[in-house]
Amino acid sequence: MLLKVNPNRMELLRLKKRLIVAKRGYKLLKDKRDALIQVFVRLAKEDNTVREELEEKILKCYAFFSNASSLMGKLTLEETLMFPKAKSRSEVSFKNIMSVNVPQYKFRCEGKYYSYSLVDTTAELDSALKKYYEILPIMLKAAELDKSVTLLANEIEKTRRRVNALEYVIIPDLEETIKYITMKLDEMAR
Numbered sequence: 001m002l003l004k005v006n007p008n009r010m011e012l013l014r015l016k017k018r019l020i021v022a023k024r025g026y027k028l029l030k031d032k033r034d035a036l037i038q039v040f041v042r043l044a045k046e047d048n049t050v051r052e053e054l055e056e057k058i059l060k061c062y063a064f065f066s067n068a069s070s071l072m073g074k075l076t077l078e079e080t081l082m083f084p085k086a087k088s089r090s091e092v093s094f095k096n097i098m099s100v101n102v103p104q105y106k107f108r109c110e111g112k113y114y115s116y117s118l119v120d121t122t123a124e125l126d127s128a129l130k131k132y133y134e135i136l137p138i139m140l141k142a143a144e145l146d147k148s149v150t151l152l153a154n155e156i157e158k159t160r161r162r163v164n165a166l167e168y169v170i171i172p173d174l175e176e177t178i179k180y181i182t183m184k185l186d187e188m189a190r
Contacts, residue, residue: 051142
């Protein structure tokens with residue numbers, strides 16, 4: 001589609017400069033899209049690995065809690081775990097990946113996670129709590145990777161639209177208009 005411009009030399013020069021900038025922008029955006037896709041694939045694979053590990057550990061933790069509950073009784077288990085001494089803290093920072101701010105979570109646990117007398121409880125409860133505190137950092141890592149993958153997918157989509165707009169609309173329109181102005185100027189020169 002021809003752009004609505006006057007067919008003169010000034011417009012021709014201006015459009016040629018715009019075409020050069022559009023082609024440079026197209027190449028840069030295409031490179032950005034390719035780099036984003038590489039990072040996206042790497043993070044998606046890592047996310048799958050972390051999720052599998054998390055699922056496995058959650059099942060083990062659940063099995064220990066289930067055993068402790070059946071041996072101790074539900075009421076005793078609830079009373080034992082009512083006042084935990086351990087305090088967990090998570091901190092969020094952001095990392096810039098190709099102009100996308102992705103979260104990074106850090107987990108800290110302060111204090112002992114055994115807040116009960118070892119006389120009244122079973123070894124399964126100790127194992128369950130130990131597994132639980134092993135799961136928390138993995139959960140945060142999974143959340144971090146999920147959010148990163150989502151943000152990168154959104155940025156890839158935006159970049160893909162821009163690349164396609166340049167490739168299929170803007171650059172062809174500029175080239176067609178330049179060709180039209182050149183033809184008009186040649187006609188006027190005769």
